[in-house]
Amino acid sequence: xxxxxxxxxxxxxxxxxxxxxxxxxxxxxxxxxxxxxxxxxxxxxxxxxxxxxxxxxxxxxxxxxxxxxxxxxxxxxxxxxxxxxxxxxxxxxxxxxxxxxxxxxxxxxxxxxxxxxxxxxxxxxxxxxxxxxxxxxxxxxxxxxxxxxxxxxxxxxxxxxxxxxxxxxxxxxxxxxxxxxxxxxxxxxxxxxxxxxxxxxxxxxxxxxxxxxxxxxxxxxxxxxxxxxxxxxxxxxxxxxxxxxxxxxxxxxxxxxxxxxxxxxxxxxxxxxxxxxxxxxxxxxxxxxxxxxxxxxxxxxxxxxxxxxxxxxxxxxxxxxxxxxxxxxxxxxxxxxxxxxxxxxxxxxxxxxxxxxxxxxxxxxxxxxxxxxxxxxxxxxxxxxxxxxxxxxxxxxxxxxxxxxxxxxxxxxxxxxxxxxxxxxxxxxxxxxxxxxxxxxxxxxxxxxxxxxxxxxxxxxxxxxxxxxxxxxxxxxx
Amino acid sequence: xxxxxxxxxxxxxxxxxxxxxxxxxxxxxxxxxxxxxxxxxxxxxxxxxxxxxxxxxxxxxxxxxxxxxxxxxxxxxxxxxxxxxxxxxxxxxxxxxxxxxxxxxxxxxxxxxxxxxxxxxxxxxxxxxxxxxxxxxxxxxxxxxxxxxxxxxxxxxxxxxxxxxxxxxxxxxxxxxxxxxxxxxxxxxxxxxxxxxxxxxxxxxxxxxxxxxxxxxxxxxxxxxxxxxxxxxxxxxxxxxxxxxxxxxxxxxxxxxxxxxxxxxxxxxxxxxxxxxxxxxxxxxxxxxxxxxxxxxxxxxxxxxxxxxxxxxxxxxxxxxxxxxxxxxxxxxxxxxxxxxxxxxxxxxxxxxxxxxxxxxxxxxxxxxxxxxxxxxxxxxxxxxxxxxxxxxxxxxxxxxxxxxxxxxxxxxxxxxxxxxxxxxx
Numbered sequence: 001x002x003x004x005x006x007x008x009x010x011x012x013x014x015x016x017x018x019x020x021x022x023x024x025x026x027x028x029x030x031x032x033x034x035x036x037x038x039x040x041x042x043x044x045x046x047x048x049x050x051x052x053x054x055x056x057x058x059x060x061x062x063x064x065x066x067x068x069x070x071x072x073x074x075x076x077x078x079x080x081x082x083x084x085x086x087x088x089x090x091x092x093x094x095x096x097x098x099x100x101x102x103x104x105x106x107x108x109x110x111x112x113x114x115x116x117x118x119x120x121x122x123x124x125x126x127x128x129x130x131x132x133x134x135x136x137x138x139x140x141x142x143x144x145x146x147x148x149x150x151x152x153x154x155x156x157x158x159x160x161x162x163x164x165x166x167x168x169x170x171x172x173x174x175x176x177x178x179x180x181x182x183x184x185x186x187x188x189x190x191x192x193x194x195x196x197x198x199x200x201x202x203x204x205x206x207x208x209x210x211x212x213x214x215x216x217x218x219x220x221x222x223x224x225x226x227x228x229x230x231x232x233x234x235x236x237x238x239x240x241x242x243x244x245x246x247x248x249x250x251x252x253x254x255x256x257x258x259x260x261x262x263x264x265x266x267x268x269x270x271x272x273x274x275x276x277x278x279x280x281x282x283x284x285x286x287x288x289x290x291x292x293x294x295x296x297x298x299x300x301x302x303x304x305x306x307x308x309x310x311x312x313x314x315x316x317x318x319x320x321x322x323x324x325x326x327x328x329x330x331x332x333x334x335x336x337x338x339x340x341x342x343x344x345x346x347x348x349x350x351x352x353x354x355x356x357x358x359x360x361x362x363x364x365x366x367x368x369x370x371x372x373x374x375x376x377x378x379x380x381x382x383x384x385x386x387x388x389x390x391x392x393x394x395x396x397x398x399x400x401x402x403x404x405x406x407x408x409x410x411x412x413x414x415x416x417x418x419x420x421x422x423x424x425x426x427x428x429x430x431x432x433x434x435x436x437x438x439x440x441x442x443x444x445x446x447x448x449x450x451x452x453x454x455x456x457x458x459x460x461x462x463x464x465x466x467x468x469x470x471x472x473x474x475x476x477x478x
Numbered sequence: 479x480x481x482x483x484x485x486x487x488x489x490x491x492x493x494x495x496x497x498x499x500x501x502x503x504x505x506x507x508x509x510x511x512x513x514x515x516x517x518x519x520x521x522x523x524x525x526x527x528x529x530x531x532x533x534x535x536x537x538x539x540x541x542x543x544x545x546x547x548x549x550x551x552x553x554x555x556x557x558x559x560x561x562x563x564x565x566x567x568x569x570x571x572x573x574x575x576x577x578x579x580x581x582x583x584x585x586x587x588x589x590x591x592x593x594x595x596x597x598x599x600x601x602x603x604x605x606x607x608x609x610x611x612x613x614x615x616x617x618x619x620x621x622x623x624x625x626x627x628x629x630x631x632x633x634x635x636x637x638x639x640x641x642x643x644x645x646x647x648x649x650x651x652x653x654x655x656x657x658x659x660x661x662x663x664x665x666x667x668x669x670x671x672x673x674x675x676x677x678x679x680x681x682x683x684x685x686x687x688x689x690x691x692x693x694x695x696x697x698x699x700x701x702x703x704x705x706x707x708x709x710x711x712x713x714x715x716x717x718x719x720x721x722x723x724x725x726x727x728x729x730x731x732x733x734x735x736x737x738x739x740x741x742x743x744x745x746x747x748x749x750x751x752x753x754x755x756x757x758x759x760x761x762x763x764x765x766x767x768x769x770x771x772x773x774x775x776x777x778x779x780x781x782x783x784x785x786x787x788x789x790x791x792x793x794x795x796x797x798x799x800x801x802x803x804x805x806x807x808x809x810x811x812x813x814x815x816x817x818x819x820x821x822x823x824x825x826x827x828x829x830x831x832x833x834x835x836x837x838x839x840x841x842x843x844x845x846x847x848x849x850x851x852x853x854x855x856x857x858x859x860x861x862x863x864x865x866x867x868x869x870x871x872x873x874x875x876x877x878x879x880x881x882x883x884x885x886x887x888x889x890x891x892x893x894x895x896x897x898x899x900x901x902x903x904x
Binding site: 046049050052058061071073077079080091098099102103108109110138139142160196198203204205278356358393395400402406425427429457 | 502505506507508509510511512513514515516517518519520521522523524526540541542543544545547548549558561562564565566568569570571593596597600601604615616646648650657658659661663723726727728729731790791830831833835837838840842844863865899901
């Protein structure tokens, strides 16, 4: 079935249209984004269970953007009085006036910016979904997750916990300007388990796997297969040892490949950072940043993932950008305002944490293209190194192209064979062009994952997905 | 809406409930260089309801919660509350009590002057000691007034208005074509312009120094000194280890009445939960569950005094009273900052990211800037990483008598750690 567009937003449209039209008499550019996204979070743990209708993408609210005095200003609100739009208009005008007065008082200079394009656009996109999160049989879902948690606990004697988490959101967004009326709705779902146990030294070790994708809570059925592999993974984690720091040949699984894509040339080519002069990538357009095997795509159209929207939060249609082509950096990704300032076209990557937050250039699906090698050949080619699996966290450094990835575990390979030794945790650091330049093999398959969230700096959390094939390269591990 | 929700929750027939109304009035200013990129304002009203349902004759207690939009219709509200009541009945946690003491602290109803705070931030950031080669790249200013009404089924009704602010600042330093950047995020209640200017002046100095930094040599396990907000990560580990939920999960083996390590060769840490902390962005005296936040020793002279946490986990541990710990002081150092900077050591002041795993105490960070003190010489270094076990470093850890506040944490100004590994790149 299609994910139906919010009836609430449709009912709000006359109000929104009135506000936009009225403000358009006073301001050169006016847009209004309204959101109504419903969903749930369920957490099952030996040490506490919870259910909520809230997760990182559930929201209901509005944000109006205007061009005033050569710069853009916004007002976010969630208590529109549909029966009295003049009241809301008065609040918007008052807020804008007060802030303008403060800017004059402080003598603040303006980053002059032109008016955004407002080409006519009527778009209505309802993406295919299975079960809607608001229609899920919660008793059945909680029962399934509880059974999986119990199964995990019984499979690993001495486990401290086998916690299950599940989230699903039915997103509806409406973007309105003088000439545009765009509506979209889609559903995404993600789930994961986290198992913990103590090793012989009394240290807590953790195994974590997840599922995610565009679609309803039926995606959570994939957790069963993950849980069945949990005992083996936990055993590997419990027997793991610290790695001897050094430079190694590495093979990254699609999850770690995605982490590299995200941290290396995801954040590195967000073009709002070009406007600020914060990204080294601006100087490398048209230049080599990786080996011939490196081709990387970015865009909401690249994969049916947790961020496969039809248009972004500025009303720009979703795209599919080739950022790196055979090792050459071609372009970055761009929100609408940054595109205006840089004289390029927006790529559909203007995203907000929610309606109450500012738009930044943000990633959607960041994915390396597949190659032609087999994983078996890649392993056989390694003299001494590790197959890396399990994303924990990463840190971007667009200014200096440093990269830091904290990875759950590495499987040791010597002379083309696994030794059976597992190291954990693994901190991978390095210089991005070296890491990508040393890519010498890529597998023919690929995977895309979208669990968790991505911050800009240390805030502004949004959903992203990333992935690619198995890659072979070299990196410093510690 | 608040009265309607309170009435409906009271008549819902559940074991207990909590309700929070939060209104956020915020102003935001975004600058590129010192030119305004964008300004924003927001006026947001949210309701959060949580219900508790007892099942099987009180053997189990379950909870479920909901965010309720102020535009929700009464029919929507009825459906949402019925849903969470049903879901709570499916969540079979072992029974616990929902104790809630009467709130005797006075309400805080003084409004926040968002405009004046925003003006202070703009003024402070416009008057930094910048030069042609060390300067501000961009900054973002967030100022909020939060009005929070907290109610629960035990009769708690409390109103608190408090400020919450943040300035995110990116600093550049340049030598010829080589430019580096440093990132700073200052969270606080209101604007402390003097501290902001002082911290950013220090950041500009770090920027200058990083341009002349040498690759970090191979050092094995030098004494490491931390003197920036990265040290908050170190101290937060002690708070995590006294978290009731971690105790129940087996993620901490610390026990009330027992020392946190067998033998202290360094300083004995004390950790105190604070009922209030000036200019913290979390300076509210009642938590979301309606529990009063009191001054309380969690660790005293290296000995665990008590655990802390929500009503559920406090009940499981048999704690008579507990609450969230939004503000905390770590102290107990016996030496001055100057004394801790004696001899050979590596003072690390910038990481690309610095983390301490709350479960195992694993320390990890990629070094951006450090000062290597060896034989009376100081070398500015960059690159490599810091790693190791905080658990193993605790017995010999030393920290200064002088203190420094980073938002909701008051920590020793200088911390000296032994036994951590520095992986150099030279």
